[in-house]
Amino acid sequence: MIVLGKIVAPYGVQGALRVCPFADDPSGWSRLTHWWLASEGDAPEAWQQTRLLKCRLHNDMLIAELAGVVDRTAAEASCGKLVGVPRAALPPTAAGEYYWADLVGLAVINSRGESLGRIIGLLDTPANAVMRVGDGQQGERLLPFVAAVVLAVDLPGRFVRVDWELDW
Numbered sequence: 001m002i003v004l005g006k007i008v009a010p011y012g013v014q015g016a017l018r019v020c021p022f023a024d025d026p027s028g029w030s031r032l033t034h035w036w037l038a039s040e041g042d043a044p045e046a047w048q049q050t051r052l053l054k055c056r057l058h059n060d061m062l063i064a065e066l067a068g069v070v071d072r073t074a075a076e077a078s079c080g081k082l083v084g085v086p087r088a089a090l091p092p093t094a095a096g097e098y099y100w101a102d103l104v105g106l107a108v109i110n111s112r113g114e115s116l117g118r119i120i121g122l123l124d125t126p127a128n129a130v131m132r133v134g135d136g137q138q139g140e141r142l143l144p145f146v147a148a149v150v151l152a153v154d155l156p157g158r159f160v161r162v163d164w165e166l167d168w
Contacts, residue, residue, distance in 0.1 A: 001036060001047050001084040002101045004029065010075030011063050017075050019062040019083060022100070022124070026062050030055035032089060035066065037081045047084060098153060100129075107159040108133045108143070111151065114166050116141060131160075141168075 005021040021029070029035075029052075036047040051067035069075055093099060100122045108116040108131070117135030122145065124130075129145040143149055143164055152161040 001038075001044060002087055002090060002099060003082050003084045004035075005062065005083045007037075007078050007081045007083065008061075009079060010072050011058075013072045015065060015069040015071050015075050017064045017066065017069065017078055019064050021060075021062055027057050028091075029062060029064075032085060034085075034089075035064075036084045036086070037066075037078070038084065039081060098155070102155060103131070103153070103160070105158070106153075106155075108164075109159050109161050110164050110166070111161065116143075116162070116164060116166065119160065 003022060005019045005026070007017050008020045009018040010016065011018045032052055034049050035052050036049050038047040053065040053067060055062055055064045057063075066078075069078055087101075090099065103119050104121060106119050108119060110116060115135070117133045119131050120134040120140070121132040122129050123132065123142070127144075131143045131145050133141045133143055135141075141164075143162060149162050149164060150160060151163055154160070
């Protein structure tokens with residue numbers, strides 16, 4: 001399951017939901033026929049398929065209507081749920097594009113072959129995406145996911161090569 005976002009609040013009184021997107025193309029979500037919902041930490045089998053009735057972009061959030069969520073009370077009960085889809089439901093990426101879920105867990109190695117740790121998450125900032133890289137010893141580093149820093153992404157090899165020094 002690929003997590004696309006999180007339900008953060010009801011929208012209005014007729015069951016619409018305000019969804020904070022984690023992906024960079026939230027408008028594309030409206031082309032999906034179903035979303036899957038689960039709470040953080042739920043087992044993979046806990047994801048529940050739900051039919052998507054409507055979805056639109058409003059400012060930086062999505063406003064969605066889901067089957068079975070018919071009023072504000074039901075919308076409030078959905079708050080905090082993660083929104084995801086099976087990997088197979090997503091379109092293939094173009095060259096040089098990656099789903100964040102595919103990057104999490106990859107080793108990060110600099111141009112000298114030194115390990116900086118593994119990608120433990122990504123952040124979306126107005127300027128660019130930022131990799132959260134942890135090594136278990138020195139805490140966490142934040143590296144911009146831009147061409148000047150990211151030299152290569154090798155998904156089969158499970159690593160990202162970066163232009164970044166150990167002491168930065």
